[in-house]
Amino acid sequence: METRGHTAPGRTMLAKIWDQHVIARISDDTDLLHIDRHLLHDLGGSRGLLDLKSRNLPVHNPELTFATPDHAISSARGRAGTSKTGLELLEGLRAETSASGITMFDIDQPGQGIVHVIGPELGLSLPGCLIVCGDSHTCTHGGLGALAFGIGSSELTHVLATQALIQRRPKTMRVKFEGRMSAGVTPKDLILALIGHVGAAGGTGYAVEFAGSAIRDMGIEGRLTICNLSIELGAKMGMVAPDDKTYDFIRGRRYAPKGAIWERAVAAWRQLPSDADAVFGREVTIDVNKIIPQITWGISPEHVVGVDGHVPNPADITDPARRTAIETAIDYMGLKPGAPIAGTPVDWVFIGSCTNSRMSDLRAAAAIARGRKVAPNVRAWVVPGSETVKREAMAEGLDKLFTEAGFEWREPGCSMCLAANGEVVAPGQRSVSTSNRNFIGRQGPQARTHLASPAMAAAAAISGAIADVRTMER
Numbered sequence: 001m002e003t004r005g006h007t008a009p010g011r012t013m014l015a016k017i018w019d020q021h022v023i024a025r026i027s028d029d030t031d032l033l034h035i036d037r038h039l040l041h042d043l044g045g046s047r048g049l050l051d052l053k054s055r056n057l058p059v060h061n062p063e064l065t066f067a068t069p070d071h072a073i074s075s076a077r078g079r080a081g082t083s084k085t086g087l088e089l090l091e092g093l094r095a096e097t098s099a100s101g102i103t104m105f106d107i108d109q110p111g112q113g114i115v116h117v118i119g120p121e122l123g124l125s126l127p128g129c130l131i132v133c134g135d136s137h138t139c140t141h142g143g144l145g146a147l148a149f150g151i152g153s154s155e156l157t158h159v160l161a162t163q164a165l166i167q168r169r170p171k172t173m174r175v176k177f178e179g180r181m182s183a184g185v186t187p188k189d190l191i192l193a194l195i196g197h198v199g200a201a202g203g204t205g206y207a208v209e210f211a212g213s214a215i216r217d218m219g220i221e222g223r224l225t226i227c228n229l230s231i232e233l234g235a236k237m238g239m240v241a242p243d244d245k246t247y248d249f250i251r252g253r254r255y256a257p258k259g260a261i262w263e264r265a266v267a268a269w270r271q272l273p274s275d276a277d278a279v280f281g282r283e284v285t286i287d288v289n290k291i292i293p294q295i296t297w298g299i300s301p302e303h304v305v306g307v308d309g310h311v312p313n314p315a316d317i318t319d320p321a322r323r324t325a326i327e328t329a330i331d332y333m334g335l336k337p338g339a340p341i342a343g344t345p346v347d348w349v350f351i352g353s354c355t356n357s358r359m360s361d362l363r364a365a366a367a368i369a370r371g372r373k374v375a376p377n378v379r380a381w382v383v384p385g386s387e388t389v390k391r392e393a394m395a396e397g398l399d400k401l402f403t404e405a406g407f408e409w410r411e412p413g414c415s416m417c418l419a420a421n422g423e424v425v426a427p428g429q430r431s432v433s434t435s436n437r438n439f440i441g442r443q444g445p446q447a448r449t450h451l452a453s454p455a456m457a458a459a460a461a462i463s464g465a466i467a468d469v470r471t472m473e474r
């Protein structure tokens with residue numbers, strides 16, 4: 001069916017979703033956009049609501065706003081250990097959401113969890129939806145074909161007051177992952193390999209569309225993992241075209257459209273994928289067949305190697321600025337230049353975060369942990385991404401499997417991903433973490449973080465050192 005004149009260029013998914021949300025054109029590249037969903041977490045949510053209250057303004061669309069505590073609550077049983085600030089933020093979120101008529105998914109309720117885990121889980125995150133949250137990893141929701149991005153605290157208040165936001169239209173970039181993932185390779189390895197290839201600023205200024213055969217073959221949870229790290233390549237937005245897998249994933253979820261509206265929604269969603277002749281500002285193609293399990297060695301997600309790789313040797317680097325940066329990273333991480341990364345002893349393993357705390361992640365880690373024991377020198381935590389993930393995992397017996405192997409099974413939240421409530425890696429200690437940031441001090445002052453997939457993290461916990469998961473698969 002030809003619906004465009006032959007000279008009109010094809011449109012990207014970004015352009016289609018964007019244009020559907022324009023309330024007013026501000027300038028050539030800047031628009032006022034309508035926000036379909038606003039998600040609030042405990043760190044920014046109550047502050048934004050209090051800010052609004054102090055200005056005597058009501059929440060414009062409480063029915064489009066949803067809240068949950070995740071960042072500031074302890075992951076210990078009964079939430080024991082939540083700091084005074086954490087408790088204040090929690091109380092604030094409860095009081096202010098209730099006063100404004102905003103739905104809040106509270107502790108111990110199905111629906112509570114890391115904000116980027118619960119949106120997809122509840123059917124709040126839908127294709128073609130414009131979703132914002134005061135959190136940089138809001139790009140995660142793009143895995144369902146949503147246009148989703150993080151906003152700052154003043155923007156958050158603005159959205160509460162108006163349900164609209166002024167945004168500059170980003171440039172477009174397409175990353176095609178072509179080929180098949182080999183044994184031991186997961187979506188996390190694909191996105192880490194991409195960041196290693198284009199750098200942590202490779203996507204700056206772009207909205208990235210992830211495409212190619214490996215993305216089409218991938219389940220929705222994997223797509224969410226890939227989109228989650230868009231911000232770690234500098235892109236505020238990451239997205240995957242919705243397809244039948246997307247609709248199967250969404251169908252029947254609590255807030256998903258139902259009945260006749262469901263059919264109409266799917267028909268509309270089928271129009272969203274980029275046209276075959278759409279032109280992107282930047283194109284990158286990654287050969288997935290060549291990717292092996294990845295592990296970061298440094299203090300940026302771009303400091304990444306295959307598990308058979310080595311810590312770089314600054315002596316080999318001619319550019320002085322790069323050499324100094326690499327030296328700083330090696331020094332912080334306490335590694336030897338040129339040493340193989342595998343075999344590096346670890347003290348901590350953290351399986352969790354909005355990157356890798358869904359059922360498929362826990363199952364992948366459990367497949368490695370089953371019948372084995374965490375090494376005596378290692379402390380290992382599993383923190384499910386949400387109350388629903390926790391219950392589902394327990395119904396499958398994963399909590400037992402992990403605890404029998406010597407892992408600690410915790411309550412859902414951000415936990416050690418950002419080191420709140422004393423859930424920290426001690427100074428100088430080394431962790432393998434399934435989260436998305438390995439910045440200096442991210443998991444605690446002087447803590448050393450290696451990012452990897454859940455399977456690689458489980459392999460490190462069992463081995464007591466960074467290990468090649470491919471040697472441990474059964």
Ligand SMILES: CC(C)[C@H](C(=O)O)[C@@H](O)C(=O)O
Pocket residue numbers: 043071134135136137150418
């Ligand atoms: C606390 C929040 C604002 C922050 C973010 O924006 O990403 C956090 O979630 C993180 O991962 O560092």
Ligand code: SF4
Pocket residue numbers: 070071114115116135137353354355413414417418435436
């Ligand atoms: S799990 Fe980590 S990255 Fe995700 S929202 Fe929480 S703190 Fe941020």
